[in-house]
Amino acid sequence: MNASFSRSVKGEICKELPQKKCCALAECFGILLYCNTFSQSMVKIVTESEALAIFLPKLLKKAFGFSFDILPGGAAGKQVFQLTDPRKLERVMLSYGFGPSDTLALHVNLPVLEEDCCKAAFLRGAFLAGGSVTDPAKSYHLELTTTHQSVARETNALMQEVLGFAPKLARRGGGQVLYFKQSDLISDVLTLLGAPVAAMGIIEARLEKGLNNQVNRRCNCDDANTSKVVDAAQEQLRAIRRLRQRGEFEGLPAKLQQAVLAREANPESSLAELATMMEPPITKPAMSHRLQKIVQLAKEEQP
Numbered sequence: 659m660n661a662s663f664s665r666s667v668k669g670e671i672c673k674e675l676p677q678k679k680c681c682a683l684a685e686c687f688g689i690l691l692y693c694n695t696f697s698q699s700m701v702k703i704v705t706e707s708e709a710l711a712i713f714l715p716k717l718l719k720k721a722f723g724f725s726f727d728i729l730p731g732g733a734a735g736k737q738v739f740q741l742t743d744p745r746k747l748e749r750v751m752l753s754y755g756f757g758p759s760d761t762l763a764l765h766v767n768l769p770v771l772e773e774d775c776c777k778a779a780f781l782r783g784a785f786l787a788g789g790s791v792t793d794p795a796k797s798y799h800l801e802l803t804t805t806h807q808s809v810a811r812e813t814n815a816l817m818q819e820v821l822g823f824a825p826k827l828a829r830r831g832g833g834q835v836l837y838f839k840q841s842d843l844i845s846d847v848l849t850l851l852g853a854p855v856a857a858m859g860i861i862e863a864r865l866e867k868g869l870n871n872q873v874n875r876r877c878n879c880d881d882a883n884t885s886k887v888v889d890a891a892q893e894q895l896r897a898i899r900r901l902r903q904r905g906e907f908e909g910l911p912a913k914l915q916q917a918v919l920a921r922e923a924n925p926e927s928s929l930a931e932l933a934t935m936m937e938p939p940i941t942k943p944a945m946s947h948r949l950q951k952i953v954q955l956a957k958e959e960q961p
């Protein structure tokens with residue numbers, strides 16, 4: 659996974675807090691379902707994104723009006739946020755429809771995400787905690803990973819509803835991976851997540867690759883043609899040398915003599931060019947025919 663492109667996408671998403679409280683709650687829900695630990699007794703969010711580390715306490719405050727119980731120590735690298743206070747945890751659980759005595763089976767509680775604004779906010783949170791995207795200069799891959807099977811399935815359905823297309827689902831280790839491999843879908847997802855600059859980066863990378871491919875195709879094609887032309891010309895020149903060594907040039911029909919002279923004088927010319935040098939000028943296939951005849955005669959064994 660290329661960390662730097664993911665980092666810039668997360669930075670872009672974290673630029674703005676959700677304006678409405680409903681969306682702040684939904685975004686927190688996405689983070690909680692895709693974070694490291696979300697249970698009745700503990701919430702633990704670990705991130706390497708500096709932008710998310712700054713954003714997270716503000717988001718929690720906006721959604722619930724309280725702060726984390728344990729904040730990162732300030733060291734670089736992985737940052738750890740925790741909720742351990744039972745009253746805070748109970749409020750979080752209840753907000754998302756999980757009763758305190760429920761045996762907790764985490765899932766995407768859809769009534770919490772009734773509004774369209776909240777659905778997008780939820781997906782933003784899910785990406786911040788469990789998502790990554792590769793640098794489009796290298797490859798196209800955006801994924802969300804979670805350990806909860808039902809969460810993966812429900813996120814899949816939610817994406818289908820909001821975006822009109824769904825990610826692919828795969829298992830990796832004990833986790834569930836939702837992923838996209840198509841550049842146009844990835845740029846749509848990034849736009850929905852609130853990262854239009856990154857989405858544009860994907861589109862630009864695709865255009866650039868498209869252009870490079872076209873140029874490469876043209877070069878390969880030219881090279882192939884050029885080397886074919888050169889190979890053919892060399893074979894003709896070898897044949898002509900053999901015919902001359904055997905003293906057979908004088909005995910050739912006038913048309914073939916003309917072709918021999920033209921090829922000897924113009925070792926690098928194409929068939930079309932040679933054809934115009936004939937007197938009278940002939941077609942390219944006719945020129946090809948004359949030179950093939952020369953090659954063939956040179957190959958014939960002497961009696």
Ligand SMILES: [Zn+2]
Nearest residue numbers: 680681775776
């Ligand atoms: Zn909302």
